[in-house]
Amino acid sequence: MNKKQQKSALSESQSKPLSGNVSPESAKRIRGFRKNKFSEKDLLKELLNGNKTALGKGITLIESNQKTHQKQAEYLIEGALPYAHKSIRIGITGVPGVGKSTFIESFGSYLIDQGKRVAVLAVDPSSSVSHGSILGDKTRMEKLVTKPEAFIRPSPSGDSLGGVARKTRESILLCEAAGFDVILIETVGVGQSETTVHSMTDFFLLLKLAGAGDELQGIKRGIVEMADAIVINKADGDNQKAVRDAKLEFNRALQLYPPKESEWKPEVKLCSALYNDGVEDIWKMIKEFKVKVDDNEYFHHNRLEQNKFWLFQTINDYLKSRFYENPKIKDALKEQLKMIEENKTTAFAAAKHLLSLA
Amino acid sequence: MNKKQQKSALSESQSKPLSGNVSPESAKRIRGFRKNKFSEKDLLKELLNGNKTALGKGITLIESNQKTHQKQAEYLIEGALPYAHKSIRIGITGVPGVGKSTFIESFGSYLIDQGKRVAVLAVDPSSSVSHGSILGDKTRMEKLVTKPEAFIRPSPSGDSLGGVARKTRESILLCEAAGFDVILIETVGVGQSETTVHSMTDFFLLLKLAGAGDELQGIKRGIVEMADAIVINKADGDNQKAVRDAKLEFNRALQLYPPKESEWKPEVKLCSALYNDGVEDIWKMIKEFKVKVDDNEYFHHNRLEQNKFWLFQTINDYLKSRFYENPKIKDALKEQLKMIEENKTTAFAAAKHLLSLA
Numbered sequence: 269m270n271k272k273q274q275k276s277a278l279s280e281s282q283s284k285p286l287s288g289n290v291s292p293e294s295a296k297r298i299r300g301f302r303k304n305k306f307s308e309k310d311l312l313k314e315l316l317n318g319n320k321t322a323l324g325k326g327i328t329l330i331e332s333n334q335k336t337h338q339k340q341a342e343y344l345i346e347g348a349l350p351y352a353h354k355s356i357r358i359g360i361t362g363v364p365g366v367g368k369s370t371f372i373e374s375f376g377s378y379l380i381d382q383g384k385r386v387a388v389l390a391v392d393p394s395s396s397v398s399h400g401s402i403l404g405d406k407t408r409m410e411k412l413v414t415k416p417e418a419f420i421r422p423s424p425s426g427d428s429l430g431g432v433a434r435k436t437r438e439s440i441l442l443c444e445a446a447g448f449d450v451i452l453i454e455t456v457g458v459g460q461s462e463t464t465v466h467s468m469t470d471f472f473l474l475l476k477l478a479g480a481g482d483e484l485q486g487i488k489r490g491i492v493e494m495a496d497a498i499v500i501n502k503a504d505g506d507n508q509k510a511v512r513d514a515k516l517e518f519n520r521a522l523q524l525y526p527p528k529e530s531e532w533k534p535e536v537k538l539c540s541a542l543y544n545d546g547v548e549d550i551w552k553m554i555k556e557f558k559v560k561v562d563d564n565e566y567f568h569h570n571r572l573e574q575n576k577f578w579l580f581q582t583i584n585d586y587l588k589s590r591f592y593e594n595p596k597i598k599d600a601l602k603e604q605l606k607m608i609e610e611n612k613t614t615a616f617a618a619a620k621h622l623l624s625l626a
Numbered sequence: 627m628n629k630k631q632q633k634s635a636l637s638e639s640q641s642k643p644l645s646g647n648v649s650p651e652s653a654k655r656i657r658g659f660r661k662n663k664f665s666e667k668d669l670l671k672e673l674l675n676g677n678k679t680a681l682g683k684g685i686t687l688i689e690s691n692q693k694t695h696q697k698q699a700e701y702l703i704e705g706a707l708p709y710a711h712k713s714i715r716i717g718i719t720g721v722p723g724v725g726k727s728t729f730i731e732s733f734g735s736y737l738i739d740q741g742k743r744v745a746v747l748a749v750d751p752s753s754s755v756s757h758g759s760i761l762g763d764k765t766r767m768e769k770l771v772t773k774p775e776a777f778i779r780p781s782p783s784g785d786s787l788g789g790v791a792r793k794t795r796e797s798i799l800l801c802e803a804a805g806f807d808v809i810l811i812e813t814v815g816v817g818q819s820e821t822t823v824h825s826m827t828d829f830f831l832l833l834k835l836a837g838a839g840d841e842l843q844g845i846k847r848g849i850v851e852m853a854d855a856i857v858i859n860k861a862d863g864d865n866q867k868a869v870r871d872a873k874l875e876f877n878r879a880l881q882l883y884p885p886k887e888s889e890w891k892p893e894v895k896l897c898s899a900l901y902n903d904g905v906e907d908i909w910k911m912i913k914e915f916k917v918k919v920d921d922n923e924y925f926h927h928n929r930l931e932q933n934k935f936w937l938f939q940t941i942n943d944y945l946k947s948r949f950y951e952n953p954k955i956k957d958a959l960k961e962q963l964k965m966i967e968e969n970k971t972t973a974f975a976a977a978k979h980l981l982s983l984a
Binding site: 346487609617619620622 | 700703704707708710711792795796799845930933934935936937940941942944945946949962963966967969970971972973974975976977978980981
């Protein structure tokens with residue numbers, strides 16, 4: 269085992285999925301990993317014992333696009349499944365600058381003080397470009413990183429949000445099997461990433477600033493509708509009036525939505541992550557939420573629905589890519605698009621023709 | 627030709643698609659149609675001459691799910707294509723009670739006075755249940771119905787929005803080939819129907835009432851974002867203050883959206899359809915829109931993009947239904963869902979297994 273890795277909660281990917289070639293550094297790591305003769309069986313055992321190095325290695329296998337790694341990952345996931353599902357998964361979103369890292373640092377540390385083990389994952393489909401813009405900067409969670417009860421992992425890089433989503437969902441299972449009982453999943457407000465994180469978490473928390481004037485943005489994009497709580501961060505200093513106004517406004521906005529299937533009424537909370545103010549109240553609220561959705565069985569029901577959603581999503585994505593990547597279809601599609609452009613066929617006739625070729 | 631039909635602009639479907647069995651009444655109509663020995667060739671010729679009975683019969687063929695009718699419809703559409711595409715297609719939406727029928731009656735009559743031929747179609751995916759809730763009630767457009775320059779057709783009934791959309795889009799082509807130069811497509815604010823109508827029209831008009839308090843609804847559901855104009859209807863009587871307030875509010879809301887690709891700045895207009903007040907101004911605005919989007923070539927570009935959208939939409943819908951309706955998949959899917967429920971597999975492993983069977 270690598271002692272340095274074991275010390276730090278910030279585990280880095282040991283393979284470069286989709287980069288085509290494996291970087292020399294990664295290759296060295298993978299060779300080291302093989303030399304250790306850490307068999308899948310041992311790895312699973314260590315992982316189930318809560319060993320963070322084993323967990324990190326397991327996630328690396330999930331993130332790898334190499335066939336042998338994928339087989340090993342499948343073995344691990346299958347072995348982890350009976351021990352998973354025992355956490356609460358909390359999605360955290362908010363625009364850049366809202367203080368997500370500071371909030372997670374503060375909230376995560378509080379949870380560890382309460383005796384919890386906390387895993388922090390991220391979904392950032394842009395990370396293949398920016399090389400992990402969120403959670404990539406270790407210094408932003410320096411307190412949490414050093415705690416043995418914390419496991420922090422940057423976003424997997426992937427070609428598509430779908431790929432990142434699969435890897436993150438499988439990583440959640442491994443974290444749970446390794447005994448982490450609170451999973452925080454951070455995302456940036458980019459495209460569909462919030463919807464994706466919402467569809468893999470139990471509780472969805474929207475971080476906001478007072479007076480930022482982007483209230484309508486969140487409503488327009490459906491983010492407010494998904495939120496189980498809106499937390500107004502940086503509620504400190506001279507900010508009091510703006511914070512009170514924002515709280516009123518968000519409470520009003522929340523009332524305009526139909527009741528949630530979970531029967532949970534979303535709340536607006538204030539927080540100063542910098543001064544560790546408000547995190548206790550937020551955890552209290554999430555515990556109340558958990559009691560409610562355990563009682564009415566929504567918690568279990570929702571996780572099942574999420575599984576079904578991902579099943580269909582995966583199938584549909586694959587059906588499309590198989591069709592459109594067929595060379596015969598590629599050529600014929602070009603032709604049909606040209607004919608549409610020249611008013612020689614309709615969209616429906618063209619579709620019918622293309623489908624007859626597959 | 628059927629004289630009674632020729633007199634009324636309200637043409638009714640002569641087949642009951644998807645009802646499985648053809649009703650005795652429809653069967654009689656279809657037999658009558660066959661007896662008339664109106665060959666496809668004659669039908670096309672009559673249609674291109676602007677004959678409304680031929681147009682109605684053509685749309686009936688489009689709406690039928692019988693193989694022979696579908697073949698005839700394909701012949702008609704192919705023959706109509708070179709003569710189509712010369713209209714402006716205007717989508718009209720608004721919640722029930724906002725006065726859509728009265729607006730179309732007033733606006734359509736005004737357009738006919740300006741020398742236009744006006745076709746009114748509807749997209750109402752609920753119509754298979756409610757038997758045509760919109761445009762079904764002839765008395766609601768009694769003036770327009772009697773005009774020879776108007777053609778009014780209720781929503782096709784269909785199992786899915788996709789089916790209704792295809793039929794409506796093909797009907798638009800026939801209407802255009804029959805010389806109708808303004809196509810009004812009405813929809814109710816149900817589920818995805820507005821997005822569907824938006825994706826088949828050139829100009830999207832959102833009807834609103836002042837002081838209805840549903841401003842946020844339209845923003846939330848993305849309807850305001852799609853609108854090229856918001857028309858506040860029933861701007862008459864004691865309503866003046868509420869109307870002014872609503873106009874201000876909608877203007878403010880519209881400014882929060884990014885500029886449209888069409889470079890058109892959406893406008894808020896007032897209208898009293900009941901007193902024929904404001905429709906002239908609305909038509910003037912739409913003419914200005916047309917000049918702008920002809921100049922910057924967005925009009926042509928957008929219609930092409932819409933065609934591509936429908937091409938891909940049709941293919942994707944078909945790929946999914948072919949996969950999930952496969953009996954082998956149906957059985958295996960049940961099994962896999964049960965295994966997911968029992969935590970014996972993950973969504974991704976299940977998807978992989980199912981895809982291996984197809």
